[in-house]
Every structure is written in structure tokens, then in C-alpha cells.
Amino acid sequence: MKPRPPRIVERILAALRESRRVCVVGHVRPDGDCIGSQLALALALRDAGKEVSVWNEDPAPTKLKFLDPEGLLRPPQPEQEFDAVVATDVATPERLGSVAPCITRRRVFINIDHHASNSRFGDLNWINGREASTGELIFKLLKFAGWPITAPIADCLFAAVSTDTGSFQYASTRPSTFAVAGELLRRGADLGRVCHHIYHSYPLARMRLLRRVYLNFRLVDHDRIAYFWLRPADFARTGSTRADAEGLIDHIRAIEPVVVACVFEEVEPELVRISLRSKSPLVDVNQIAARFGGGGHAAAAGARIAGRPLGVQRRVLNALKKALQALPDAPASS
Numbered sequence: 001m002k003p004r005p006p007r008i009v010e011r012i013l014a015a016l017r018e019s020r021r022v023c024v025v026g027h028v029r030p031d032g033d034c035i036g037s038q039l040a041l042a043l044a045l046r047d048a049g050k051e052v053s054v055w056n057e058d059p060a061p062t063k064l065k066f067l068d069p070e071g072l073l074r075p076p077q078p079e080q081e082f083d084a085v086v087a088t089d090v091a092t093p094e095r096l097g098s099v100a101p102c103i104t105r106r107r108v109f110i111n112i113d114h115h116a117s118n119s120r121f122g123d124l125n126w127i128n129g130r131e132a133s134t135g136e137l138i139f140k141l142l143k144f145a146g147w148p149i150t151a152p153i154a155d156c157l158f159a160a161v162s163t164d165t166g167s168f169q170y171a172s173t174r175p176s177t178f179a180v181a182g183e184l185l186r187r188g189a190d191l192g193r194v195c196h197h198i199y200h201s202y203p204l205a206r207m208r209l210l211r212r213v214y215l216n217f218r219l220v221d222h223d224r225i226a227y228f229w230l231r232p233a234d235f236a237r238t239g240s241t242r243a244d245a246e247g248l249i250d251h252i253r254a255i256e257p258v259v260v261a262c263v264f265e266e267v268e269p270e271l272v273r274i275s276l277r278s279k280s281p282l283v284d285v286n287q288i289a290a291r292f293g294g295g296g297h298a299a300a301a302g303a304r305i306a307g308r309p310l311g312v313q314r315r316v317l318n319a320l321k322k323a324l325q326a327l328p329d330a331p332a333s334s
Helices: 007-017 032-047 062-067 093-102 134-145 151-164 175-186 191-199 204-216 232-238 249-253 285-291 309-325
Strands: 021-025 051-055 082-088 106-113 124-127 218-220 225-230 260-268 271-278 300-306
Touching: 007 082, 007 106, 007 124, 007 134, 021 032, 032 051, 032 062, 032 082, 032 134, 032 151, 062 151, 062 191, 106 134, 134 151, 134 175, 151 175, 151 191, 204 225, 204 232, 204 249, 225 232, 225 249, 225 309, 249 260, 249 271, 260 309, 271 285, 271 309, 285 300, 285 309, 300 309
Parallel strands: 021 051, 021 082, 082 106, 106 124, 225 260
Antiparallel strands: 218 225, 260 271, 271 300
């Protein structure tokens, strides 16, 4: 017997079935989970006979463009009207960026996400912080709807699941995550193609940026905190873009003594974007990011902080040191 979907999923599917024009939106600087979830849902809706738009403030990173051979993902357009707008992998409305003012003319706003910090900004909110990726929620949505999961959709969802679990390495990965990945492979996801584009096709500019990371990263607090800065000059000198910086934090996170890794990115002269990664279940970086107006997951979170760069660095590092002092084997603070 086919399991009955949760009540919120029934309401979302009813709203989508009643809609003719649907817009699927994602967050600024989209990652694999955002892009994969958006495109998978958009393709399924289009196959179901809907008129679908896919909008993001920023383009897809180069390594993810293979998922969108038709060029469905586009910048937002003003003065459009939709029956339904669906946000995937978006924790707060601020993360929509320039998309937000372009989707006000809608009948229903649907919010599907796996961030525990999600502010539930939609009319219908399906939020499950236990899932390792939003892609898994979209997969379940399509199954509950009875919509075909074609090979292109399976590629998008596999990319979503794989990237947001660190290729199934993060602690958020559960047995059900592998079950979803296995079913996507059975439904036509091309493992070799997806992995080639995402993990084995980095542009040379990214390697130049990575070299700067290795030359300039710093260790503090008995080598338990690793951090580095990314400034406009770093991108200019390497010929890289901000999209090339995705995943660089994992290189310093992988250092054996490191418990928490942090990237400080100078967005504007007095606006800093931070990304945090924790290797310990006892250090919840979502809580730390929340103190600075951000959020995310226990092991991966971020925030945008106004202030002078060195002042922001001092505040964030102090917060991280304080969190690490609570560990059972914490040495005396440096």
C-alpha cells in the first residue's frame, strides 16, 4: 500500500495541481542542492503540463551548468504574475536577493527546505531539518505526486544530494540518504557524468585561488580553528569568481587538529560573509551563526556581518573559541 504523504505535502501538491504558472526560486550564490532541487522540480512540473519559470539572482556555478542544457535557470523578471512560487533550499526571504521583489504577484508561496534555521516565510512550509538535503525532499514530493522521475531529473537530484552531503561524507548523511541515492541511480542518474562535472572538472582559476588559500590560511586556538580571508583582490589576481570559492573551506576543515573552519569573505568594504564548518557534534555552528544574524545547520552555517573586517574577524573567532572551551578535552584558551 502506498504510504500517505504528510498533510503539508498534500496541501503543497493540491496547490501545485491547481496552478498553471509556477516559478521555482532559489538562494543567492546557489549551490548544488539549490540548483539540483530547483531544476528537478521545474522539469517535473513542466512534464505535468505547467508553465514554469526558474529564477535565481546569480547564475549556476560552471560545474553545475551541465544540469541545465536548456537554459531554464534565468535572472528574475519584474512584473510577472504566478499562480504559485516555490522556494527550494532557501532558509530566509533575505536569501532570495533580487528575486524577492519580483515574485510578489502570486497566489501561494511554497517553502521547501531542510535548514533547521528556516524562518517559515511561505504560505505553505515543508521544513525538515533531519534531511541531509533539500533534494531528498523534492524526491519525496515527486514520488508522492506520482510524477515520473526521468533521467535528467534523477541527475539533478543526485547532484543535490551528493553535494550537500560532501559526497556522502558529512555527519548529516543517513541510511535513508543512501537509499534515495540508490533509487536515483536506478531511475537513470548518470553517476560518472555527475561526478565528472562536479568533482573532476575544476577550472584553472579555482586552482589558483586554492593556492592562495594554502599560502594564507591561519590556525589559532591550539590549531583547532582554521580560517582564511577572500578579498576582491584574490578573485581579480586569480581570474576566479565567487562561485569558484565554493568548497574551498573543506580543504582547511580536513586538517587533523581542526575542529571548526571559517572563511571570511569581504563582500563590501564593511560587509563580511562568513562560512562555518564544524567537525564536532558538540560544536553547533548554526547557533554561532545565529548570533550574527545567520543560520544553517549544526555542521555548516553562515552569516553576513556588517563591520570592519578585523573587527568582524575578532568577534567571530572569539565566539568560536568560546564554543570550543566547552569541549570536554579543551586545553587552556590561547
